[in-house]
Amino acid sequence: xxxxxxxxxxxxxxxxxxxxxxxxxxxxxxxxxxxxxxxxxxxxxxxxxxxxxxxxxxxxxxxxxxxxxxxxxxxxxxxxxxxxxxxxxxxxxxxxxxxxxxxxxxxxxxxxxxxxxxxxxxxxxxxxxxxxxxxxxxxxxxxxxxxxxxxxxxxxxxxxxxxxxxxxxxxxxxxxxxxxxxxxxxxxxxxxxxxxxxxxxxxxxxxxxxxxxxxxxxxxxxxxxxxxxxxxxxxxxxxxxxxxxxxxxxxxxxxxxxxx
Ligand code: XBP
Ligand code: MG
Numbered sequence: 001x002x003x004x005x006x007x008x009x010x011x012x013x014x015x016x017x018x019x020x021x022x023x024x025x026x027x028x029x030x031x032x033x034x035x036x037x038x039x040x041x042x043x044x045x046x047x048x049x050x051x052x053x054x055x056x057x058x059x060x061x062x063x064x065x066x067x068x069x070x071x072x073x074x075x076x077x078x079x080x081x082x083x084x085x086x087x088x089x090x091x092x093x094x095x096x097x098x099x100x101x102x103x104x105x106x107x108x109x110x111x112x113x114x115x116x117x118x119x120x121x122x123x124x125x126x127x128x129x130x131x132x133x134x135x136x137x138x139x140x141x142x143x144x145x146x147x148x149x150x151x152x153x154x155x156x157x158x159x160x161x162x163x164x165x166x167x168x169x170x171x172x173x174x175x176x177x178x179x180x181x182x183x184x185x186x187x188x189x190x191x192x193x194x195x196x197x198x199x200x201x202x203x204x205x206x207x208x209x210x211x212x213x214x215x216x217x218x219x220x221x222x223x224x225x226x227x228x229x230x231x232x233x234x235x236x237x238x239x240x241x242x243x244x245x246x247x248x249x250x251x252x253x254x255x256x257x258x259x260x
Contacts, residue, residue, distance in 0.1 A: 007259070008183040010251040012124035012153065013114075014174050014203065017136050019190035019210035022105045024139065025051065026211055029060060029131075032095035036088045039095075044071060052212045058130050058164040058193045061089045097138040104142035108208065110228025110241055112144065115151060121244045126154040126178055128170040128187070128198070133157035154178050166196035171203055183259065186251045188228075192216055204254035206247070222254035 018024045030051040037044045044067070046054065057063045064085045068074040075081045099105075118125055129136055133155055140148035149155070154177035161170040175182060182202030189195050190210035195218055198205045204222040218224055225231050229241045240246075 007252060007255045008181070010123060010186060010248050011180055011184040012126055012178050012186075013118055013247065014126045014128050014171065014185055014187045014198070016187070016189040016191070016194045017127060017129040017139065018131055019212060020108070020188055020194075020208055021111055022107050022139065022143070023211055024105055025055060027105050028096055028099060028139075029092065032092045032099055033060070033064070033088070035095045036091035039091060040088060042073075042088075055191070055212050056193075058166070059158070060092060060131070061085055062164070064088060093132065093135060096135060100138045100142040105139070107143050108210075108227055109230070114228055114242065114244075114247075115144075117244045118247075119151065123244065123247075124153040124178060125151055126174045126185075127152055127156065128161075128174045129155075129157050130164045130170070130193075131158060133159055165191075165193040166200065168197050168200035171198050171201035175201065175203075183255050186222070186247060186254070189221075192218070195221055204251060204258070206242075206250055223250045 015021060018029065022028075026048055030046055030048070034045050046067075054063045054067055057066045065081065068081055068085065075084055115125060127136055134157075136155055136157055137149045140152075144151070154174050156170045156173045156177065158164070161167075161173055163169040171187065175185065178185070185203055187194075187198035187203045187205045188208060189198060189205050190208055191213050195205050195207065199220055205220075207218045207221045207224040208228055209224065209226050225242060231240050231242045231246060232238070233240065
């Protein structure tokens with residue numbers, strides 16, 4: 001047996017959002033949280049490094065609760081604390097979407113190209129994310145125009161999947177919506193939580209390194225690249241980009257390794 005043997009076909013690519021499609025963590029959510037703190041009159045601010053530490057907690061609301069543990073001026077009562085976090089998080093989301101409408105955060109290298117290439121190759125596009133569907137739609141429409149969201153056969157966000165990554169729920173819901181098995185898809189992710197989530201759903205993962213997880217090891221991924229326009233392969237590590245054939249090859253090798 002070898003990887004060239006025919007196995008399950010690649011029928012869909014399931015994309016993560018924050019960090020994978022764009023650097024929305026550093027350049028979007030973080031800035032919007034700081035604006036929300038300011039608007040509420042709180043002195044809290046998250047610099048690039050502090051946000052990176054907090055990012056190990058999935059979910060903006062949960063991240064905020066974690067950070068509040070370090071703030072003596074945060075309410076002591078758990079219900080009051082949660083209600084303040086909810087208020088800040090709602091404000092953050094409004095600021096985030098306003099920021100996207102004012103100046104779209106650019107998609108990372110190769111993302112738009114691969115969207116088009118998958119469509120031409122009849123490989124469906126889907127999204128599994130910890131952020132809200134509303135935030136995803138704002139990002140896609142700012143970057144790709146009003147039809148941006150319609151390109152996706154399924155989008156599962158926080159409104160649908162309350163258990164956040166590394167829980168596999170969002171990926172399982174996408175598979176259900178697509179009517180596909182884990183062996184027929186490939187996920188593209190940027191974080192350890194995202195990798196664990198897709199793997200727990202039985203899905204192979206291509207990692208595209210984002211600013212916040214550039215140094216992580218990503219054991220258990222199918223392949224790793226710096227971005228989708230940079231693919232080092234072969235004995236001489238020739239540099240090229242990830243195209244549909246590369247995706248099919250990564251998927252074929254992954255299913256061969258994990259199902260033999
Ligand atoms: C990454 C996350 C999200 C975002 C902020 O999501 O953990 O929480 O940081 O979004 P992804 P919310 O799965 O797309 O990488 O504030 O809406 O949670
Ligand atoms: Mg991510």
